[in-house]
Amino acid sequence: xxxxxxxxxxxxxxxxxxxxxxxxxxxxxxxxxxxxxxxxxxxxxxxxxxxxxxxxxxxxxxxxxxxxxxxxxxxxxxxxxxxxxxxxxxxxxxxxxxxxxxxxxxxxxxxxxxxxxxxxxxxxxxxxxxxxxxxxxxxx
Amino acid sequence: xxxxxxxxxxxxxxxxxxxxxxxxxxxxxxxxxxxxxxxxxxxxxxxxxxxxxxxxxxxxxxxxxx
Numbered sequence: 001x002x003x004x005x006x007x008x009x010x011x012x013x014x015x016x017x018x019x020x021x022x023x024x025x026x027x028x029x030x031x032x033x034x035x036x037x038x039x040x041x042x043x044x045x046x047x048x049x050x051x052x053x054x055x056x057x058x059x060x061x062x063x064x065x066x067x068x069x070x071x072x073x074x075x076x077x078x079x080x081x082x083x084x085x086x087x088x089x090x091x092x093x094x095x096x097x098x099x100x101x102x103x104x105x106x107x108x109x110x111x112x113x114x115x116x117x118x119x120x121x122x123x124x125x126x127x128x129x130x131x132x133x134x135x136x137x138x139x140x
Numbered sequence: 141x142x143x144x145x146x147x148x149x150x151x152x153x154x155x156x157x158x159x160x161x162x163x164x165x166x167x168x169x170x171x172x173x174x175x176x177x178x179x180x181x182x183x184x185x186x187x188x189x190x191x192x193x194x195x196x197x198x199x200x201x202x203x204x205x206x
Contacts, residue, residue: 068166072178135172 011065020064023057051114058121062128076131084124091119142201145174148192163187 030053031046062080066073096106149159156170163184172178173188180188189196 068168070165070169071181071184072165072169072172075178135168135177138175 009063011063011069012060014065014067016060016064020057020060023053023060027053048112048114051112051118055114055117055121058118058125062121062124072135073132076128076135079131080124080128083127084120087123087127088116088120091123092116141176141179141206142203143173143176144199144201145170145188148194148199152192154191159188159191162191 027050031041031049034041034046062077092111095110100106145159149156154162156174157167160167160170165184169178169180173180185196185200189199192199
């Protein structure tokens with residue numbers, strides 16, 4: 001099937017990787033700065049800020065073109081998104097079970113949209129890097 | 141899926157990088173195909189066959205596990 005325009009995912013140019021990596025130390029500095037400035041933020045709020053920034057950072061890395069964006073890399077990216085969702089579902093299931101056995105309920109305060117987005121994008125990134133590592137291993 | 145890309149490359153005295161440049165993919169992709177780690181699409185397989193000027197089925201061969 002030829003790609004329909006509605007299904008096309010535009011990828012960022014490789015230069016965006018540098019910007020994406022800024023999103024990892026930035027929230028930590030921000031939260032420390034807010035604590036020093038005694039802005040009286042909730043500890044959970046600090047964690048949410050960090051998760052949110054890291055989710056954006058990983059999402060940008062996942063949607064940034066590689067130097068050689070050929071069909072193997074495209075297939076790795078597709079597989080990474082599939083594997084990322086798979087790990088997220090099982091990971092969340094595991095946390096819910098642990099929560100159930102420890103506290104008697106399956107929902108928890110730790111589940112937030114920021115955390116889930118961070119975990120999903122981190123898993124996708126991990127799956128993508130793993131495939132690239134395996135392909136580069138034993139290169140002759 | 142087995143393939144004889146390495147043999148065909150040797151016949152034409154092409155490096156992995158040369159072949160990669162000819163079909164617009166990375167050298168890593170050629171290496172992965174040769175090692176059987178990655179199965180190319182039909183389009184890429186046809187491009188490879190075109191470089192070597194042989195039918196695709198002479199380069200790629202199905203295995204029992206396929």
